[in-house]
Amino acid sequence: MENQVVITSKNMIKKFGDFVANDHLNFEVYKGEIFGFLGANGAGKTTAMKILCGLLTPTSGEIFVGGFNVYTETEKIKRSIGYMSQKFSLYEDLTVFENIRFYSGIYGLSDADIKMKSNNLMDKLGLSAQRNSLISSLPLGWKQKLAFSIAIIHDPQIVFLDEPTGGVDPITRRQFWDLIYDAAHNGITVFVTTHYMDEAEYCDRISIMVDGRIEALDTPFNLMKTYNSENMDGVFLKLARA
Amino acid sequence: MKTVTVNNISKSYSEVKAIENISFDVNEAEIFGLIGPDGAGKTTIFRILTTLILADHGNASLLNYDVVKDYKKIRQIIGYMPGRFSLYQDLTVEENLNFFATVFGTTIKENYDLIKDIYQQIEPFKKRRAGALSGGMKQKLALSCALIHKPEILILDEPTTGVDAVSRKEFWEMLRQLKNRGITILVSTPYMDEASLCDRVALIQKGKIMQIDTPNKIVNNFEKTLYAVRAGNIYRLLQSLRESELTHSAYPFGQYVHYTAKESLNDVADLLDHLTRNGFQNIEIQEIKPNIEDCFMALMS
CATH class of the missing domain: 3.30.70 (Alpha-Beta Plaits)
Known part of the structure; x- marks a missing residue:
């Protein structure tokens, strides 16, 4: 696999007053990669993600997302990424189709594209019969799968997933990861945060943040070897408790 | 003695059956886990046991007090930590704790011994507003508030959801210590790996209990290789x-x-x-x- 870089962060620093939320973050993310972004609560993950999504300006550092500069090209960044979080995803009072149409419109798809893509999407998820059902009537697992599919409906270069799988049953959680693998397989880069350590092991590479710094960045296999642990849970505890 | 007895309870919200014919017992000083995803019915069960809603059918009792007839008594003997962070965001850490102590007619001083190990970890921030705490600290404050009146039974609804792996581990260590002091603990979680930290668990899905046993026995009952x-x-x-x-x-x-x-x-x-x-x-x-x-x-x- 050729390693085409889609995210570059050189010395990313973000300060809030005296507080350093991101302290010299250095990493690259490659095309089609599933990149796990881990850390304890308050380690600075959300701040870094906001910067990468063009929602927050860093204090300093050279940072490019999808080839665009995070200081000057935030609008272009927003158009080339998708975003989904457990907290904010779909409008409960709109139907399945209305949500798809709404987001597709925001992402700038044409009416013809919206029609075709929404049909494909509902087909693929087996949601065609629920086309006119309110989101609030769907089980959580379906909502999450739909939210993810909508987040990539405009074929973004990168999709950011902020704890996407909280609260669902273990089978649905794995079905969700099937969608992630599928997207990565099709060349979409997946940047994901999670508290499930077994999910961390599904990633191609993982970075672990502690107190605003990236303390470790490698493949799960190498991290387990380096930190002499049988699983990522052990690696995480060793780093975050040190 | 059975500390908690749940007998065939069911509850529907209009057409949706939230729980169906749920029965289980909890022993004294046991950590009993309800393990299942969102929508399994965990919160409904806890809200019935904490006397906040009524079951459609069935009955339940805590320390032989009936959840319908003796609801006032039950409210005195349980400590409840709801799923959503339910402290007063605009009050400080100390004010929250004081408030809950006063509601139950006690003082922080009187029961300090019970919460000491947990509260000491957040005491340096006692002048900080609860809303400004990190996830792990909020969780410790909520637990302190649920314990301040020295309950005999603790009911914790998804206390570790959205909390990182390190804080989760610390939280379970705290529960272990409370158990050793004789407190009975009912706890729910969507994290399957936490089941092994309970004495017994009920695996629950779509309003029904699939299995109740010790984590070890459940694992040994796996049918296939x-x-x-x-x-x-x-x-x-x-x-x-x-x-x-x-x-x-x-x-x-x-x-x-x-x-x-x-x-x-x-x-x-x-x-x-x-x-x-x-x-x-x-x-x-x-x-x-x-x-x-x-x-x-x-x-x-």
């Missing part, structure tokens, strides 16, 4: 196993796929043969002991 399989790209391996006639189940678990075969006779040889024919290399197959998540998925399907 389970294998961890690895062979290069996990995505390809999964697809190949799912398409295979031999496969009973195949689920990804970290770097491995957990696999059970339809036929147990020659299962390893058959699997090896299938993978080799499909061009997989560096094939690794080892028999493993299932975990609660394996059992949960087997019960679901």
Whole structure:
């Protein structure tokens, strides 16, 4: 696999007053990669993600997302990424189709594209019969799968997933990861945060943040070897408790 | 003595059956876990036990107090930590604790001993507003507030959801210590790995209990022989196993796929043969002991 870089962060620093939320973050993310972004609560993950999504300006550092500069090209960044979080995803009072149409419109798809893509999407998820059902009537697992599919409906270069799988049953959680693998397989880069350590092991590479710094960045296999642990849970505890 | 008895309770919200014929007992000073995803009915059960809503059918009692008739008494003997952070965001850490102590007619000083180990970790921030605390600290404050009136039974609704792996581990260590002081703990969680930290668990899905037992017995009751399989790209391996006639189940678990075969006779040889024919290399197959998540998925399907 050729390693085409889609995210570059050189010395990313973000300060809030005296507080350093991101302290010299250095990493690259490659095309089609599933990149796990881990850390304890308050380690600075959300701040870094906001910067990468063009929602927050860093204090300093050279940072490019999808080839665009995070200081000057935030609008272009927003158009080339998708975003989904457990907290904010779909409008409960709109139907399945209305949500798809709404987001597709925001992402700038044409009416013809919206029609075709929404049909494909509902087909693929087996949601065609629920086309006119309110989101609030769907089980959580379906909502999450739909939210993810909508987040990539405009074929973004990168999709950011902020704890996407909280609260669902273990089978649905794995079905969700099937969608992630599928997207990565099709060349979409997946940047994901999670508290499930077994999910961390599904990633191609993982970075672990502690107190605003990236303390470790490698493949799960190498991290387990380096930190002499049988699983990522052990690696995480060793780093975050040190 | 059974500290908590739940007898055939059901509850519907208009057409939706939230829980159906739920029964279980909890022993004194036991950590009893309700393990299941969102929508399984965990919160409904807890709200019935905490006397906040009424069951449609069935009955339940805590320390022989009936949840309907003796609701006032029950409210005095339980400590309840709801799923959503339910402290007063605009009050400081200390003010929150004081408030809950006063509501129950006690003082922080009187029961300080019980909360000391937990509260000391957040005491340096006692002048900070609760809304400005980190996830792990909020959780410790909420637990302190639930304990301040020295309850006999603690009911904790998903206390570790959204909390990082380190804080989760610390939280469970605190529960262990409370148990050792004789407090009975009912706790719910969507994290399957936390089941092994309970004395007994109920695996719950779509309003029904699938199994109740000690984590060990649940794991030992797994019917099939389970294998961890690895062979290069996990995505390809999964697809190949799912398409295979031999496969009973195949689920990804970290770097491995957990696999059970339809036929147990020659299962390893058959699997090896299938993978080799499909061009997989560096094939690794080892028999493993299932975990609660394996059992949960087997019960679901």
